[in-house]
Amino acid sequence: MTTTARGTALDAIVFDCDGVLIDSMPLKTATFGRLFENLGPEAARYVMDYHMEHGGVSRYVKFEHFYRKFHGRSVTPEESAALDRRFGELAMQELLRTPALPGAREFLEAHSATWPLFVASGAPKYELDAVLGAMGLAQYFKAICGAPPAKTEVLRAIVEGEGLDPARVLMIGDANTDLNAARAVGTHFLGVGPFPEPVTWMADLTGLADYIASLG
Incomplete structure (x- = not known):
């Protein structure tokens, strides 16, 4: 695995939902x-x-x-x-009965006050709100954003709307759509996998805090 963001401090983290936060x-x-x-x-x-x-x-x-x-x-x-x-x-x-991916709930509970956290998903917002709300996860996010528009535009809207430096934002996803969005907007990227490209990836989110700590 190669590292794409080592040594870089973060100002915000953006999660895809399906396959990243929930095993859906x-x-x-x-x-x-x-x-x-x-x-x-x-x-x-x-x-x-x-x-x-x-x-x-x-x-x-x-x-x-x-x-x-x-x-x-x-x-x-x-x-x-x-x-x-x-x-x-x-x-x-x-x-509504789908479990959270291992490590997801624990990370959100521990770190929602450390960084502003966002969801950028290809699923409709009404669905994201319903599912993440029922699971008790919605409270941890500053914003939950879904389709339309396309993933790249969702991620760009978060970065620009919050006045963030994309070089200090981490996008976490499980598909090339997420990787392409991160590349287009200029954020860092972590794959949840096995991810289909040779980029840094993790099987689930159990080691996410340690990974971020390693970035500096």
Whole structure:
């Protein structure tokens, strides 16, 4: 593993949610498959594979892609909203029972007063508020931000809106979407993994405090 931010003090930490704060990726993958199972098993498998390969991308962007692939046209706003409602119906109760990733709750409890903490997720804000609120985690964040817009714009809005130096911000994510956002905005990056690129990554958040202490 290579280190991307060693020796750099931090002024803020930004977390992705699914796969970083909560262990929800398998549930959401299965939900995408159920959402399109009426198109047949091959389509459902494609949808699940695409979702896994494009972690951190807004589901609304994925809806557009799937409609273009399977129906040869754009999804309408009404169809996208209906898919979003159905996704929530299928997933929300299970999401509310999804455990936090190891180390996440302990880090938030111990360090929410040390740094301003933020969420930048590809999930809709209403879902993030509901799930993190039910888990008792929402209280630890200065702001919880979701899609739309895209992840890069969410992260940029946090950095610029708070007047932060991006070189003193750490983005923590589990997908190339998160890494690309960090690179575009200029923040440091830590992957939660196994992460698909040769960057610094951790299996979960149990060692996050020690990792940050090593940065100086």
